[in-house]
Amino acid sequence: MRTLLNTLYVQTQKSYLHLDNDNVRVEVEGERRGMLPLHHLDGIVVFGNVLLSPFLIQKLGRAHKPVTWLTEWGQFTARSETPVSGNVLLRVAQHACTCDPARTLAVARYIAAGKLQNQKTTLLRSAREAAEEDAPALRQAARDINAQIAVLPLAETVDEVRGIEGTAARSYFEVFSLMLRVNRDFFWLGERTRRPARDPINAVLNYVYTLLAGECASACQTVGLDPQIGFLHALRPGRQSLALDLMEELRPVVADRAVVTLINRQQLTPRDFTLHEGRTVTLTEDGRRTIIKHFQERKAEEVHHPLTGRKTPLGLIPHVQARLLAQHLRGDRPHYPPYLHR
């Protein structure tokens, strides 16, 4: 059996990592926080102001364990290249997979299945908390999405998968505003509009999706995947197709859930929006701040990952999923397992 090695994430600002007897010794202001034998690690990811000793960087390089530097907020900045990195082979595998319609279809199908399943879970959870008159509509939408999941295995092309996903998305967004319990006259959702947003919910969704897409792109970079070469999303210059692919199954869980919670708790109110002429809506600066704060807190929440069986902070799920996808592309896993939220 192939064992999964672990990645060390260092988020504590002003940490100092150095090499001590084949261990990574983590110190914060001179105080020891951890001794981690190198043979347990397959890489180190550091956020923001974290210092690594030159000997540690060199030792990690020789042992083919890359270091990834992200900003304190998780944006990708740099990554060390080791003498023989899995990087190029992984990318070749990724390219080979996109050139193979059957494999592309399989990955796209699993991603879509994950997304639909998570949409269903989100709707059913809201239905339990919703008012009596709204619950049946939410349950019906969940059943409609369930029917689409059943159709997925029949899809013969990626286009058909996209079609099924679109049908499910329509059922989902039709009842989206029923998940809200307050300020219903203000928060309404006509249809999904991207640029510009035509209503407040679209404005919030677009913003949260942008935050999440950034997370997914840096997760791809960290693992060594090419963020622009996706499976479900069509390739287009400048589009982070793979990041968008990874994001699909997380949209309902991370982004949509956050929006519903913020509105229901009245942390996001009509005052946080600006209505412009020509029917466009944008968020105010205060509104954006509220969303970022909630998003950061949500990322720290621990969820149970059904495949690894571990408690994982929600913010690390994109990294876990990117790693699982990489394993599939390398041939270590028969298929890509999407993240299914409970």
Add this chain to the structure above:
Amino acid sequence: MIDLLITYDVSTETPAGRKRLRRVAKVCVAYGQRVQGSVFEVSVSEVQLVALREKLLQEMDPTEDSVRIYRLRQPREKFVEAFGRDGYRDMSAPLIL
């Protein structure tokens, strides 16, 4: 991965013995976690176990010292009970510092 318990008793009566003690400890630290003074919990692959055993044999003096390697039954949580101060860290759990 194989979970091991390594304990040693190195004679410290001579300067050479104290030197051996430090070296044996160093080998153990490189591979695992110190759970008590001269007791280590180590989690290694088959290949690493061969290297670890070889290194320990090189450092110790078989006429004076004793090193014992026990295999721990898995899962560890079920078969290891620890009381009191415990700095053990599960290396397969998410490592976020």
